[in-house]
Amino acid sequence: MRQFSVWSSRISVIASFRFLIEAKQSLCKVKKIASSYLLAMTITIILTSLVTINANAKILLPQILSSNMVLQRDKPINIWGFAAAGERITVTFAGQKKEALTDNKGNWAVVLNPLKTAAQPQSMLISGSNTIELSNILVGEVWLCSGQSNMEYAMRKLAKIPKPKNEKLGFPADEVVQAKNKQIRIFLVNRKTLIKPDSIHKSWSVAEDSALRSFSAVGYFFAKELQQKLGVPVGVISSAVPGSAIEPWISEKAFADEAYFKDKKIGNDPGKFYVPMIEPLTNFKIRGVLWYQGETNCFLNETISYAYKMKALIQSWRKAWREEFPFYYVQIAPFDYSKQKSEKVVLSADTEPAFWEAQEQLLRLPNTGMISTSDLNDNGGDLHPTYKWEVGRRLAIWALAKTYHQKIDFSGPIYQAVTFKTNQAILNFEHLNVKDSGTVAGFTLAGANGKFVPANAEIKAGKVWVSAKEVLHPKAVRYNWAENPSGNFYSNGLPALPFRTDNPLTQQFKIN
Template structure:
C-alpha cells in the first residue's frame, strides 16, 4: 500500500514517481515510432499569439523535424525518448493545416486550426453534456453552424503516478458530435466564437463527483495547511477499504442474482447496483486525476481555464478556502504561461446541499488571485436537481468574464458584489460594486436577514435606494450584521441593470 504522510515524504515520493514514469517511458520507447503527445491529434486547435510547445516521444537520440504552416523546427529526443519544439506565435487561422513530425517515421495530425484554447475541468456539472440541457435537440442541430469549435474529451482515468499519455480525440462541433460535448464548455466556447470569430478549442478534463484534492499535484497539496486532514482522510479510507471491498463482492453477487431472477421472470428490476469502493488509483486518491488527466497536457499553450467544481468539497468548505487558490497557482506554474485567466462557476441553488452558502464564500477566496472571475448561478439552479439544465446561461456568464477581462471587449461581467455596510437609524445600508441599474425581480425583495449582537438572524425588510439596499427588522433594534441569499436554496431576486444576479454575501465572519 502507498502511504502518504509528511509533506517532505510526499515531495520525495512525487520525485521518485516522476523518475519511475520517465524510466518506464525510456524502456517502452526503445525502437519506438515518433508520436505526438495526446493534445496534438486530428482536429486540434493551437493557441494563437503565444509560443506553442509541441512534444512527443521517439527513440532516444532520434532527430525529429516538426513542420506546421510555414514553420519548420527540429529537436533531438533525450535519453528518455522525449522530444519538444516550440512554434513561434501565430495568427488565428480557420484554414485547416497539417502538423507533421518526422523522424524514422512520419506522423501527421490533420485539420489543425489556430485560435483560442481553454482548459475545461471540474466535476459532473462540467462533465454534463449538451444532450442533457435545455432545448437539447435544437442546440445539437444548431451545432452545424459552429465547425470551428473543437472539443477534446479526456477519458476518465486516475493514476497513482504521473502519466505521459491520455485517451481522447478532438471532435468538430456538429449535429453528430455536439450532443456529447461538455455543455458548460460548449456554450462558453460558442459565446467566445460569436464575439471573436476565431477557432475555439475546448480541452475537457472533468469527472463527476470528484474532490479538488484529486485535481492537485502532490507538491501543491503537501504545501497546503489542509494537507494533514486530507492525507488522514485518505489513510482512513485505505484502512477501511479491505472490509468495504469484501462487502462489495457479496453485495454485487446478490445484486446480479436478483437481476437475473427478475429477467427470467419478466419482472421489472430497478435496484441500483452497489457502488464499488474507491481504492489506490481511484478518482478519490489525492493527485490521482492531476496525474492522469492534467499532466499529459503539460505544457500545452492555452489561453486560460474554466472550472465547475465544489459540490464534493462543500462539507469541508474551510479547507476549500486555501485548496482552491493553491490548485490555481499550481496549474499556472505547471503550464508555464504566467497567470493565465481562470474563471469558475459559483455553486447554484440546490435544496439538498450541505453548507453550500459557506462553500460559495470559500470559492470566492480565489478572487484574491489575479486574473480570476466567477459566474454567479444562484438564480438558475434547480432545487431538486444538482445538475441544472440551463447550462447556456452558465456558459454565457463565464464568457462575459472572458470577453470583458481577457479579451478586453468591455461590457458588464458581474452582478452586484457586496462592498460594505453602514449603520443608520436602526437599519443597515448595504453598498455594492457592479450595481448600475440595481433592481429586484420580486417586489418583496426577500433573501435578506439581519442580526444584532446576539448573532440571531431574522428575515429583514429590504428596499433599493439607488445603488444600495437598506435593510431593517422591527425585532432587531441595533443590527450589526446582514446576510443575503445565505442558504443552500435561497430566494435571490437582486440584479443589476445587465440582468446579472447579486452574489450571496455576509458582512459577518461568525462560524455559523
C-alpha cells in the same frame, strides 16, 4: 522540457508491453508455419529490439496533439513526442520549420514561434524515420474545463430534460442537431488513455455529431459564446470526473507547499486525477481554466478547508503551466443539502451558503472570477440543474470582459462593505449599476442578539438600504443565505452573489 522524461518512461513501458504481446502472438504463428531457421531469426530480432530501441521506431505523439486541434494564438507553442534515441525530428507548420534531436530516452521537443489567428485549416508535418501529418488545424483560443459531474454533464442530456421554468434563459434542446460551427473544436479527456501515445492522431474533433453529444455542455456553450463574440477559432478541453472531490485534482506536492495543510491528513486520494488527466496537458498552451466542482466537498460540510484546497489547486496549476492564466469558476447551484442523510457530518440549511462563502474567498486571488448560479435550479432536489447553457454563457461573458477586455457587463453585484446606522444598514457593492433602483427581496437583518429577520431592502444611488422594524440597532446583514434562495437582487441582468456581512472567513483565509 519538464514532464518529458516521465511521459517518455510511461510511453516506453506501454510500447514495450504492446510489443511483447504482439511478439508473443507472432511467435505462436511462426511456430506453426515457419521453419526452425525462420523462428530463430524472429527470436533474434525480438530480443535485439528489447535490448535497444529499434533504430526505425516510429514517432509517437501525446494524445493532445492531433488533427482537428486548435493551437493557442500569440504564445510560443510546444510540440513534443517520442522516437528512437538520437533521431532527428523536423516539425513544419505555418511557414516555420523547427528541428530537434531526441535524447537518450527518445524525448524530443520543439517550440514554435507565437502564431497569429488562423481560421483556415492548416497541416503540420512531423518527420523522422516516418512522417506524421496532422491536418485541419486552427489557431485561436484554447480553454481547459475541469471539475466534477456538473462540468462533465454531456450535451446529449439536453434532449431529454423537461422544459426549464425560466423561459427567458432559452432552451437549446436541439443544439447538437443544429451545431455546425467548424470553428469550435473539442477534446474529451479519457483518464485511462491520455498518457498513452496517439496512433490515429484524431483525438480532437469538430464540435458536432457524436463527438459533441459526449462533450461538456458548459464547455461547449462557453466556446460558442466566445467564438461568436471574438470571431476566432475556439478549442475546449474537458477533463472532468463525476462525483470527484477536489483533492484528486491537486498534486501531493501542492498540498505539501500550502502551509494550511501542514500536519493535516488529506483524504480523497490527492493527485489521483491530476497525474493522468491534468499533468499530461501542461505542455499544451491554453488561455485559461474553467472550474465547476464542489458538491462532493459540500456534502462533507467544508468551508475554509475547501478555500485552501482551491487555492492550492489554482496556484499549482498555474505553476505547472508556468503562467498566471485566468481561472474562472462556478458557484455550485442550490440544492437541498439539509435533507440529505450523512454518516460523517451534520448537514443543515447553512451548509451550502457557508460553502458559497468559502468559494467566494478565491476572488481575492489575482485573475479569478466566480459566476453565481443561485437562480439556476428549478428543483432543490436536483444536484445537476439543467441550465448549463446559461452557466457557459456567464463564464464566457466574464472571460470576454476580463481576459479579452471587451466593454461589457459581466457580473452581478458583489458585496464590498456595510455601514450601520440607527434603524438601517447601508451596503456598497461592486458591479451595482448606479441606474438601478427599487425594492429587492432576499435580505435579512439582525441586531446584537444574532436573530435574523426578513428585511426591507431598496436600491438607491448605487447602494442598498436595508431595514426591519424589529431591529432598531442592526449589526449584520445577509442576502440569499439559504440553500433554496429566492432573492431577486440583480444588476446588469445578473444575480448578486449570496453573502453575509458577518463573514468569519475574511480574516481566517490568507491568500499569501
